[in-house]
Amino acid sequence: MFPDLNTGFTYEDCKATADWLLAQTDVRPLVGIVCGSGLGGLADMLKDQVAFNYKDIPNFPQSTVHGHAGRLVFGTLKGRDCVCMQGRFHLYEGYPIQKITLPMRIFKLLGVETVMLTNAAGGLNQDFKVGDIMIIKDHLNIPGFAGNHPLVGPNDERFGVRFPCMSDAYDRELQQLAMDVGHELGFTDFLREGVYCMLGGPSFETIAECRMLSKLGADAVGMSTAHEVVVARHCGMRVFALSLITNLAVMDYDSEEKANHEEVSGG
Numbered sequence: 001m002f003p004d005l006n007t008g009f010t011y012e013d014c015k016a017t018a019d020w021l022l023a024q025t026d027v028r029p030l031v032g033i034v035c036g037s038g039l040g041g042l043a044d045m046l047k048d049q050v051a052f053n054y055k056d057i058p059n060f061p062q063s064t065v066h067g068h069a070g071r072l073v074f075g076t077l078k079g080r081d082c083v084c085m086q087g088r089f090h091l092y093e094g095y096p097i098q099k100i101t102l103p104m105r106i107f108k109l110l111g112v113e114t115v116m117l118t119n120a121a122g123g124l125n126q127d128f129k130v131g132d133i134m135i136i137k138d139h140l141n142i143p144g145f146a147g148n149h150p151l152v153g154p155n156d157e158r159f160g161v162r163f164p165c166m167s168d169a170y171d172r173e174l175q176q177l178a179m180d181v182g183h184e185l186g187f188t189d190f191l192r193e194g195v196y197c198m199l200g201g202p203s204f205e206t207i208a209e210c211r212m213l214s215k216l217g218a219d220a221v222g223m224s225t226a227h228e229v230v231v232a233r234h235c236g237m238r239v240f241a242l243s244l245i246t247n248l249a250v251m252d253y254d255s256e257e258k259a260n261h262e263e264v265s266g267g
C-alpha cells in the first residue's frame with residue numbers, strides 16, 4: 001500500500017527504544033531539551049544524572065559533529081525530571097530526515113510534554129549582535145519546501161495527523177514567559193525574538209543567499225531545529241526554541257568575515 005521508504009522507524013521501534021530507556025532510570029521526564037552546537041554544557045546542569053551514550057541506545061543514530069557529545073542525559077533541573085540530548089543530528093550528516101528526528105518521538109513516548117530546543121545560528125537581522133539570544137517565534141523550513149520533510153512517508157496516527165498545522169508551532173505562552181523572565185533578569189540588551197531559517201548545510205551561506213534569506217523574513221540561519229519542531233508538534237508536544245547568535249551572516253562583498261564551525265561551537 002505504501003512505497004517502501006525504509007527511512008524511518010515504526011511506532012513499535014520507537015516504543016521499544018523508549019521502554020529500553022525507561023527500564024533503566026526512574027526519571028520520568030516531562031521536559032525534553034536539545035543542546036545546540038557548543039551548548040552541550042546545558043546538560044551538565046542536570047542533577048542526579050543517568051546518562052547513555054547514543055551508541056548504546058537501540059535505534060539511535062550517532063553524533064558525528066564536533067561540539068555534539070552524543071549523550072542522552074536524564075536528571076532533574078530545579079527538582080523537575082528532564083531529559084537532555086547532548087548533541088543532535090543534522091541532515092548534512094547523511095542520515096535520512098526521518099531518522100534524525102527519531103529522538104522527538106522517543107521524547108514523546110518517554111512522557112515528555114514540552115520540548116526546549118537550542119541552536120547556534122548566524123544572525124541575518126542587522127540589529128543583532130554576536131551573543132544575542134533569539135527566542136524563535138517561527139521558522140522557514142527550506143529543506144521541507146523541497147520535499148525533504150520528516151513527515152514524508154506513511155503516517156502513523158498514533159503519533160499524529162497526516163496534515164499537521166504549523167501556524168502555532170512555537171508556543172506563544174512559553175515565548176511570553178521567556179521574554180518576561182529575561183527582562184526580570186536584566187537580559188533586555190541581548191534578548192531578541194525572530195524567525196529561524198533552516199538550511200540543509202553543511203556549507204555556510206553565500207552573500208547572495210544571506211541577502212535572499214533576509215528579504216524572505218529570516219532573522220537567523222542555521223542547519224537544524226525546524227525538522228525537530230515539525231515532528232515534536234506532529235506528536236502534540238509544546239515547543240520552545242532559542243538561537244544563540246554565534247556569528248553575523250556576511251551580507252557585504254567588502255567584508256573580510258568568514259563563517260566557521262570553530263567560532264560557532266566555541267573551539
Ligand SMILES: O=P(O)(O)O[C@H]1O[C@H](CO)[C@@H](O)[C@H]1O
Pocket residue numbers: 035036037038088090118119120121201222223224225260261264265
Ligand atoms: O544547529 P546546531 O546544532 O546548533 O548547529 C549549528 O552549528 C553548525 C555549524 O557550525 C550547524 O550544524 C548549525 O546548525
Ligand SMILES: Nc1nc2[nH]cnc2c(=O)[nH]1
Pocket residue numbers: 120121122123199201203204205221222223246247248249259264
Ligand atoms: N547555516 C548556518 N548555520 C550556522 N550555525 C551557526 N552559524 C551559522 C550560519 O551562519 N549559517
